[in-house]
Amino acid sequence: MCGILLNISPNDNLKFFQNEYKEFKENCPDALLNSNNDYTFSNLMKLISARGPNFASLRTLKDHRISLFSSVLSLREPFCKQSVLVEDRYVLQFNGELYNDEIIHNDTQFIVKLLLNTEQNSKGIISVIKNLDGEFAFSIYDLKNKRLYFGRDPIGKRSLCYYLTDANELYVSSVSGSIKGFKNCDAGVIYEYDATNKNSPLTIFNNIFEDFTINDKSDLEFKSLQKHIEELYKVLYNAVRKRVLSIHPTHIENSPIAVLFSGGLDCSVIVALICEVIRNEKKKAIIELLNVGFENPRTGLMPKDTPDRKLAISSSYILQKLYPNVPIKLIEVDVPYDEYLEKRPIVIDLMYPKETEMDLSIAIAFYFASRGKGYIQTGSDKRIEYRRKGIVLFSGLGADELYGGYHKFVNKTPRELVEELTRQINNIHDRNLNRDDKVIANNGVEVRYPFLDEHVIKYSTHDIPINYKINKLILRKLSLEMLHLDGISEEPKRAIQFGSKSAKMTKDGNKNGTDKIK
Known part of the structure; x- marks a missing residue:
């Protein structure tokens, strides 16, 4: 599933005029989107519908004064409609992917089974959420106790936000647009809304999951480096494997696996690991490398001249040579300045409440890359138009936070590096993930983050010595020794907004990244 939206009002309201459930096999029709007399809800339905192009539903429960709108991107079989009525006890909305070993087919049905076999109270709901392994956001409404539970996974890989009005009316949504009042949900926090309490209905359960703390030990003689390289390879490989194999086989063979691809170290490691999985599991799959470049009037550069485009061409060539039996296509996503200006307001709306120049330059690069409308090379300097076919996108996000990839880390002492990396990984949900998921999913795709797999994070934070994380030493060694990249x-870190030239697009080049968008 890809879109969650609900509204609960503690007060009598004419919008809850009946109990009903409506289904739509494709995007929600405009007639319905414009029929709801709640302005906020109607506008959010349009954004939620874009996230899940394969199915949508609207459920209203008059006695509970609740409306739930859900949209679905179909990736697993059997197909599971959302929202899910769980034996007249719960209404479940689930957005994400789970990788628990116990799951045989559909992950939503796995949650249903857990709900039916646990205590029917807040303690039981929390225990269910703690048992989930993956990237997700959720809402669970308890029909008996009139309580709603909602939140995100402990890393925050799926976006979710909420708005509690002055009248204690609640909205929960995967994306808010620029509607004032919405706040991003914190990662790993479970929010409880008591619809029977009209005065103070919201309770926040913190400390459900442990924060990630970076190991401060050093191995100055590098005695255990090789062992850690091999162990890191194993956990990364497993993280990629379960994210590849949980896509239903018909999708893998008939729809490519896409990767957000700058050509740098992190995304190239992910591509190589996907190829390793495909080869070892004897699967057939095409890999699409999505590389974006902008026409930048300030610098005079065209998309073909951007640093990331040049790097992507050379890196894709290396990967194609290493894995000749895996079809790897480099999609060159060129963004003319006129189209940048056209889509700019859409991206600004999607990424709210983020509103800085830096957020825009990153978000708009991901927006165009995930849309995947570009070109592929077919011969000597000849390109043909090509549109991304993969609906699952892989990202290398998280490697810089785990292995010390940012330039500002270079001159830090070990203690300073421990503090900074701990702060980075525990804040990635707010700094990156909410914004990125809102923008990327608007193109009807799902993004997966192997570096942000919980097992990868736990191993990388708890076990790897801090001096292995200076300039991503351990990941660079892994890429060379285990993947032969x-x-x-040795490619240096380059932020996407600078590699694609989506930052400082105009001749007014004195803007800072922290400046608010005007």
């Missing part, structure tokens, strides 16, 4: 392993 010669020519890529």
Whole structure:
């Protein structure tokens, strides 16, 4: 599933005029989107519908004064409609992917089973959420106790936000647009809304999951480096494997796996690991590398001249040579300045409440890359138009936070690096993930983050010595020794907004990244 939206009002309201349930096999029709007399809800339905192009439903429960709108991107079989009525006890909305070993088919049905076999109270709901392994956001409404529970996974890989009005009316949504009052949900926090309490209905359960703390030990003689390289490879491989194999086989064979691809170290490691999984599991799959470049009037550069485009061409060539039996296509997503200006207001709306120049330059790069409308090379300097076919996108986000990839880390002492990396990984939900998921999912795709797998994070934070994380030493060694990415392993870190030239697009180049958008 890809879109969650609900509204609960503690007060009598004419919008709850009946109990009903409506289904739509494709995007929600405009007639319905414009029929709801709640302005906020109607506007959010349009954004939620874009996230899940395969199915949508609207459920209203008059006695509970609740409306739930859900949209679905179909990736697993059997197909599971959302929202889910769980034996007249709960109404469940689930957005994400789970990788628990116990799951045989559909992950939503796995949650249903857990709900039916636990205590029917807040303690039981919390125990269910703690048992989930994956990237997700959720809402669970308890029909008996009139309580709503909602939140995000402990890393915050799926976006979710809420708005509690002055009248204690609640909205919960995967994306808010620029509607004032919405707040991003914190990662790993469970929110409880008591619809029977008209004065103070919202309770926040913190400390459900442990924060990630970076190991402060050093191995100055590098005695255990090789062991850690091999162990890191194992956990990363497993993280990629379960994210590849949980896509239903018909999708893998008939719809490519896409990767947000700058050509740098992190995304190249992910591509190589996907190829390793495909080869070892004897699967057939095409890999689409989505590389974006902008026409930048300030610098005079065209998309083909951007640093990330040049790097992507050379890195994709290396990967194609390493894995000749896996079809790898580099999609060159060119963004003319006129189209940048056209889509700019849409991206600003999607990424709210983020509103800085830096957020825009990153978000708009991901927006165009995930849309995947570009070109592929077919011969000597000849390109043909090509549109991304993969609906699952992989991202290398998280490697810089785990292995010390940012330039500002270079001169820090070990203690300073421990503090900074701990802060970075525990804040990635607010700094990156909410914004990125809102923008990317608007193109009807799902993004997956192997570096942000909980097992990868736990191993990387708890076990790897801090001096292995200076300039991503351990990941560079892994890419060279385990994946043979010669020519890529030493590539320096370059932020997407600078590599794609989506930052400082106009001649008014004195803007700072922290400036608010005007």
